[in-house]
Amino acid sequence: MGTAYTPGLKVSRNTHIVKERKLSLKGEVLVKVGDEVEPGTIVARAELPGDLHSVKMVQRLGGSYEAREIPAILLVKEGDRIEKDQVLARTKGLFGRWFRTEVKSPVVGTVEYFMKTTGHLGIRTVPHPVEVNAYIKGRVSQVFPEDGCVVEADGAFIQGIFGVGGERRGKIKVVVESQKDVLTKDNLPSDLTGLILVGGSRIEAEVLHAAADGGAKGVVAGGIINEDLSAYLGYEIGVAITGEEQIPITVIVTEGFGTMAMAKRTFELLKSLEGKEASINGATQIRAGAQRPEIFVYGEGEEAAEEDEESAHQLAIGTRIRIIRVPYFGSLARVSALPHELQRVESGSLVRMLEAELDDGEKALVPRANVEIIAE
């Protein structure tokens, strides 16, 4: 497939990729420029501030003290490190000895504040570590102090059109004969552990469940039917922002919704990568600065080939295309004419068109916005 006319999806046997790996808050970068990293290498770490526990002192003291009176009986001050059950305040009691009430800390942490207005004592618990890994095998080319780094590598890179599930690693396994085959349960090997399964024109919900149960890491196919995706996720996706789903496997669709044969070039490339370790990510955001799902396989000792990007993004007579909207949705064709003038389509809109010769010989006029260039 799959270089799209509008979105410009990439399918390349050998390309150079650059991945920014950043923390969401300031922290420490653990690598330096030139370091070789594996996908699992931790490149940066930060400490997410712990939760703040608000101890309601007035209530804990049974209402016998007002908020403004509490400082006099507090045994801790801002900045103090506190152990669990450490006494935070103690009332004077009777004759300084009897019926004294104590308030103990519910957590380990540091005293952050005491508010005279509310009588609340804030204790911040110990920070949680947050880590970012390299995601791909490669070399660190740049470091952003306190933020993260850039990892660069050469290898095979395939973008899908839509996906769900986050970053994962696994071994590529093509389980269908042809890019036109539907991936069914019968295609699944007995041991699925750690595999990224590659199917043809469609994945069914039961395959996704079975793959997840068997320990697979991901599934890649040409299409999926909306109902199958919803059945697997347990809900319908509303907005086209994905990647955070709590699901055991990552799913990547290369062509779209429905039964859609995976583009031959994509299928052949994945076949040639069978058995290799891949980093995959289903995260998709279809907006300006779009993010598409991706599959990356590190190329051992290979250098990125020069790519003819230009030809992949320009429509010309003879360009191989896929029509991506009804009434010719999914049809493969070749551009046979590129008329300049605007033309009115059946819907009534005035748009720029192209003439396509479909694979069955039929000629069709379609809006240029409704085609993707495919490289085969």
Added chain:
Amino acid sequence: MASSEPKSLLITDCGSTTTKAILIEKKGDEYRQTFRGEAPSTVEAPFDDVTIGVINSATEVEELSGRKLVRDGGVNRPDDGTGKNGVDLYLSTSSAGGGLQMSVAGVVGSMTAQSARNAALGAGAIVMDVLSVDDGKKPYERIKRLRALRPDIVLLAGGTDGGTKAHVVELAETILAADPKPRFGSGFQLPVIYAGNIDARKDVTELLSKMTTVECVDNIRPTLEEEKPERAREAIHEAFLEHVMSHAPGYPKLMEWCDHDIMSTPNAVGQIMRTVAEQEDISILGVDIGGATTDIFSVFWREDDIGNRENDYHRTVSANLGMSYSICNVLLEAGIENIMRWLPFEMDAAEIKNRLRNKMIRPTTIPQSLEDLLVEHAVAREALRLALIHHKELATSLMGIAHEGDISDLGGGKTGPQTVVDMMELKMAIGSGGVLSHAPTRAQAAHMLLDAWQLEGVTLITVDSIFMMPHLGVLSQVLPEGAAQVFKRDCLLYLGTSIVPVGEAKREGNHVAEIIIEMPKGREKIDLKYGDLKVIPLDVGEEAQAVIKPGRRFDVGGGKGKDVSRRLMGGLVGIIIDGRGRPLPFADDAAEQIKKNQNALEAFGLSWK
């Protein structure tokens, strides 16, 4: 900036997807919009500089107009008077980079939190979350939520002046505990605006100073009876410029170029809506339906306690209702049945769902077949309907004030705040956004608005011709008269006036109303039956006078069975007379509903096959 009245202006709107530039020139005594250019926005990688898109769109205007607009990599100023070189002023709005995103907090969800939300929306923000002491969440849940979001600004309100301080201080504690990080740049501090009980300022500032600096402004709700959002809105706008815009890629340069502060796009649209409502003294309901979000704006008039007329301006953003990126969320929220009820043909539900998913993943494709277009128009009706419901829920009178009830209030039927949106009072509906502004025929846009909003009484239906309301909003800050001139002459397209008696009849064919219209070419008398939908041509610029005599079960603004006399404005579609009843009835039988939809399209002169 030129010292005298400007002869020409270049205005851009930097959107998430594209940057739109328009040229405004003084022609005789009037300002007119003359040329328009559009180019992809360049806020995000690989460009990371908004001004590239600005220059590209300006270059397109330059090529079309023959006027030199770009010089030395910037906007060419001033206008040398030849009409071929430079402009006197350059202005811009922006919603690029996702617009202004805020979290707001208030003590009581339906009172101060609501007021804080209204202020943020009114300032053009997308409200990511509303925290309140009574929101039913546990403290740690609030902290977790606030931390997960990355707002541009936090607005904290709560407590009336002189009232209890403890609750709002508790909210400040929550903000401190969460320590939310700003969206742009991990190195700068998140601005917090405090617009609550003035007595708690010291405590709130002291507490939050551990995390950031706090800008204190007038209490948004000084008493239960008063809402004073102006200072909070100004502070939001200032923070937007100072903290958000100045950190977005290329904006420092853009700010330097502009002769007036950059306005957030929705803020500018709201500004022009308010200006028009005030100048024309009418109630307005406007919509901008985009690919990802749908904004609704309303201005409704009311009388205060001493009889002065005041207007209530409200804006809401339905962040996940849109026609491309969010089209599947419309499907999710509306349900497939509600989309299908607008179709004039039978279609398989699974097929519609797959089509909508494919539109979501390939948002730039366009409907080629009429069938596909009508599916999109069905979805648009639902997006518009849901966005209006959302707007009505949020555009309310102040909670906490005793309202004068009517007889229907007796028995405890009505509680809580009342929406200020009164469809019968509405005088002008304004549609904008691709699916409305670029519908292949204007009748389709009028039909969508009529159906989706179920217009009532007598309403003028208009669309923004090329979506230039943001531009005119920022222009109205500098040149209000010029903005009003362009708005009337070039921006608004009058589609026509709808007459819709509100009520229900037992069966189709029953009497709804008698309507006598004095048309420019003579008198028309219409006996409107239940289920009828008629369109009578009345051209742009023409007017007619109507006397509408509703049957005893129907109301057109004067009360049930009461005659009203109204002036009707013509337009590209004409006078639309809708006797289908309100609420719009839908047939239980799918085939019957399909037939109804076909009849409605026929009335508008539209086909479906």
